[in-house]
Amino acid sequence: MKTNSRMQDCWEALNFVFCVEFWRMAVFWPFALVSSYWQLFSRAFFSGISHSYPRCSPSPTPTSISGTNTTTRPLCIITGATSGLGAASAHALSREGFYVVLVGRSSHLLSKIVEEIKKQDADAHLKAFQIDLSCFQSIINFKNELEQWLSDSNMHSSVQVLINNAGIFATSCRFTNEGYDQMMGTNYIGAFSLTNLLLPLLRSSPVPSRIINVTSFTHQCVSGTRVDEETLAGKYFSRSKQYPCAHIYEYSKFCLLLFSYELHRQLYLKDGSCKVSIFAVDPGVVETNIMREVPSCLSQLAFMVLRLLGLLQSPEKGVESIVDATLAPPESSGEYFFGGRGRTAKSSELSYDRELARKLWTSSYNLFMKSQLVSKYTS
Template structure:
């Protein structure tokens, strides 16, 4: 994992360099971290493609952004990461180079449900959807300028594991446990993508980021019952605001100091709050054999195979 070039102290969105001429895709941009990511990159000149699963919420976000910014370069496209047909349709409709892909969208701790293709919803959306999207867009990224893929994960990846014998939670399902599985998969994917890009000398950076404990609608839109009530209280009493939590993925997406293989998270206690810094993933998530096993499985499940040939 690359650790060169430390993060400048107390980095903020004001430190984002000019993004004019760059095309950025932000998944899950209708609210929360994705919305602010789109806003700040557009504010600094990027052409931002917002994606949203729900067209109405996406249009509302687009209108709000246009009201906040002066002459922003924005467009909205529908993308449902829980449906691989939607992922293929989105990727197939793009006909321009892509400079940055921010794999931000996600769902958190819902009751057990399945995606259109029959995968557990958190694993299917948070990992498989982004795995497929990144693979399908790799050619577009390779045509970009200083291209990078930013995969947003969580500190809960540290308690995660891949349940190969019960991947969809049919025998035993825990909302928190399967959320942790999906976030663990994000880290395995981001680091393995970096290894494969380097081995093949493909000039695309794969960078990981997590927002610490940030108050977003994830905590209210997914969980139910007692868990939802608890998260509502902790959001109010413990969490940092979205404007601070988003800095980690903004740094990964835009800072010239960001390097492939780095993991960016908050500098506060337990990585819960603070400004961006280099953090370390769970040790097991750095194991190449574990990552290769998940990669092979992900290709099998999605039908998307990456082309790293130059």
């Protein structure tokens, strides 16, 4: 049985090596990563200027219980909190004094992370919700359950931090209940939908609130892209003979980045302030299980090479940029955090295309409204 299993693993690895997507990941992704680090190095070495922001203590949230004015911990929602960066973020931000709401697909893994944090800090304030970000109805249910929980807990009906961290890397074509490509549905459409549904709670925060979108250096590999509804849903990619997993992953992270900048512009222009700040975060390469669908021998080989080059980080190290963005001054809204130590960088030139961002917003919002109509109809 073990011999057959090894043979199957070797055969899967061989097939993957001979596909275009493997070489795209093997060549373009390391180049994009190194260019990001080179940007940080060249800024500091040649110009002597380091674009970084200090960390500020989180502001307590006023509330009223039995007529007595009190304060409570700011509320931070983290998606994809069952492992990797999401779990590391929950650990780190709980220590920083946040009331952490963990969101993930597995109730068992959520309970495990909550238990681990409680062991390290008995005073940690935690709440877990099971949610599938690739399913719009699941997102709606979470929003309703969250509002009910806030009301029952006598907490202020608001959210101070939303971290859109959930993401997958799929090597085969799968579709969500709404008919979207699962990778696009989880990595981008789910984050867009959740953000829009929770925006009223972020706006109603008595202290400045923020949205943090966890993107990737792989967005630099995207060029001359389409942002129509068909492409966002993944139907355009499904025409390929071979599932373009690397392309779709890059595209989903690029859309999340483009969405971040557009939302920053919309909120800043409408409010005339930074009441709701928007940040994009690139944690670099972190050793998580996101590549679990890639043949294990190849993913382990890639991790070994990156570790030797000093480019592979543990989740506890990779989470630094997320914490930087969570604690950055509100006026730094619209920045792209990368490299830890409060440092920021410039994303790809295409990601600053305002016209493309407006088109993306229109297409994304149309899909969002269609999902809402379907949800109401089925309800």
